[in-house]
Amino acid sequence: MTEQQGQDKFKADVFVPADRWTSPQRDAAEREKLWPKTWQLVCREDLISSVGNFCTHQILDDPVIVIRTGEGPDDISAIYNVCQHRGRKLVDRKSGTLGHEIACRFHGWRFGWDGALKSATNEDDWDGCPAFDKQQLSIPQIQVGRWGGFVFVNLDPEAEPLDTWLAPVAEHLDPFHLEECRPHFWARIDAPVNWKTYIEAFNEGYHSGETHIIGINYRGMKSPSGTHGPHGQFWSEASGFGEYKVPGKNSWKMSTTLQEHLWANMAHQYNTLFALTLEPTMKAAERLRELPDDTPPDVVMTRFYEYTVEETEKSGASFPSDLTMEASNRAGTDWHIFPNMIILPSLDGALVYRAVPDAKDRDKCVVDIWSLGRYPKDYAGPQEPACFADFESFRGNNPFLEEDFDNMEAVNDGMKSRGFRGATYNPYQESQIRHFHAMLDKWCGTP
Numbered sequence: 048m049t050e051q052q053g054q055d056k057f058k059a060d061v062f063v064p065a066d067r068w069t070s071p072q073r074d075a076a077e078r079e080k081l082w083p084k085t086w087q088l089v090c091r092e093d094l095i096s097s098v099g100n101f102c103t104h105q106i107l108d109d110p111v112i113v114i115r116t117g118e119g120p121d122d123i124s125a126i127y128n129v130c131q132h133r134g135r136k137l138v139d140r141k142s143g144t145l146g147h148e149i150a151c152r153f154h155g156w157r158f159g160w161d162g163a164l165k166s167a168t169n170e171d172d173w174d175g176c177p178a179f180d181k182q183q184l185s186i187p188q189i190q191v192g193r194w195g196g197f198v199f200v201n202l203d204p205e206a207e208p209l210d211t212w213l214a215p216v217a218e219h220l221d222p223f224h225l226e227e228c229r230p231h232f233w234a235r236i237d238a239p240v241n242w243k244t245y246i247e248a249f250n251e252g253y254h255s256g257e258t259h260i261i262g263i264n265y266r267g268m269k270s271p272s273g274t275h276g277p278h279g280q281f282w283s284e285a286s287g288f289g290e291y292k293v294p295g296k297n298s299w300k301m302s303t304t305l306q307e308h309l310w311a312n313m314a315h316q317y318n319t320l321f322a323l324t325l326e327p328t329m330k331a332a333e334r335l336r337e338l339p340d341d342t343p344p345d346v347v348m349t350r351f352y353e354y355t356v357e358e359t360e361k362s363g364a365s366f367p368s369d370l371t372m373e374a375s376n377r378a379g380t381d382w383h384i385f386p387n388m389i390i391l392p393s394l395d396g397a398l399v400y401r402a403v404p405d406a407k408d409r410d411k412c413v414v415d416i417w418s419l420g421r422y423p424k425d426y427a428g429p430q431e432p433a434c435f436a437d438f439e440s441f442r443g444n445n446p447f448l449e450e451d452f453d454n455m456e457a458v459n460d461g462m463k464s465r466g467f468r469g470a471t472y473n474p475y476q477e478s479q480i481r482h483f484h485a486m487l488d489k490w491c492g493t494p
């Protein structure tokens with residue numbers, strides 16, 4: 048291989064042309080080939096915990112509805128949320144409880160939870176009309192699946208089952224038992240950016256040193272990346288201690304022990320992100336400070352894990368028996384579930400993102416953010432999201448995430464410029480986003 052060929056290969060491996068974000072052909076291909084064929088998160092399962100509970104969702108032009116139909120865990124029906132008379136969206140609400148028949152409020156046709164047409168208003172008007180066939184007029188059913196307390200649908204009847212699709216992720220995240228977690232907070236933002244811009248911002252840790260500057264100096268940290276089937280992952284490489292901003296003061300301090308370093312990082316997440324570090328981990332980190340300064344690092348890490356388990360159980364919640372220190376370390380920091388979901392697991396639960404493209408405007412998406420925690424059984428958490436019209440109106444709610452949001456519109460604008468040829472990813476810390484684009488090319492073709 049010549050030097051030029053070598054450079055071309057390197058460039059081909061890390062370079063993604065700008066048209067992957069800007070070309071109308073790519074938008075059209077995503078609409079036809081990606082969204083109707085990949086597994087899509089609809090809601091947390093606890094939102095449809097009682098028989099008759101439902102949740103609606105929109106996958107570009109396709110409105111869908113999932114309904115809890117019985118007491119069994121898999122008793123969930125998924126159908127298009129479309130009346131078969133003249134196409135009115137059947138259910139307008141986002142979530143709630145349905146009667147046994149879903150009545151369309153245009154002319155009153157009534158459907159069962161499985162989509163079967165039960166009756167039409169003035170049904171005798173169609174007497175002898177062959178086009179009025181109740182079987183034919185039932186609402187098409189959709190594939191539905193559950194994992195980790197999330198309900199997913201796939202519009203493609205031929206799609207790979209959810210279990211095998213998610214297997215590489217589930218292998219690492221199952222020990223966290225996210226199905227037992229409940230939302231600490233749930234926010235929904237009408238984000239003024241393309242869905243990919245949003246997902247990519249949370250699919251690498253390379254930005255941490257430069258973007259996240261208000262409380263911890265992350266500059267010494269590297270976040271290696273990897274891929275698992277269609278999905279991606281990153282984790283954090285052990286690095287030396289960094290500086291942290293002393294809470295309540297305008298000064299920075301260098302940690303001198305591992306326990307101080309852990310406490311400072313946990314306190315920063317607890318006070319600015321409201322996710323990943325919730326009460327149990329924060330209390331555990333506080334207790335670490337009582338250990339003698341010369342405690343060996345492996346003992347500090349073991350104590351941190353043990354204290355977290357104890358604090359979780361003291362709170363009345365249960366801690367999963369298979370969530371060992373090794374399982375937690377193996378899961379790393381962050382997972383991208385192709386195409387539009389991110390999960391950061393932690394001993395306390397998880398931080399979860401979903402970005403749903405706007406059907407009409409490629410520069411908009413709706414993002415949901417769940418901070419999940421371990422709680423006593425009687426804790427339900429928010430049953431609906433706190434909604435925000437844009438990033439600006441979200442300001443003041445989450446200083447950590449606001450640092451991420453501050454980049455997004457600037458990226459979304461900048462990549463449309465004639466002066467931008469494309470993204471050149473860091474092969475060590477951003478390979479999972481490069482892989483994301485390889486997967487998008489595979490599903491959608493190249494523009």
Ligand code: FES
Pocket residue numbers: 130131132133134135151152153154155156
């Ligand atoms: S559109 Fe639903 S009953 Fe007419």
Ligand SMILES: [Fe+2]
Pocket residue numbers: 248254255258259451
């Ligand atoms: Fe970030």
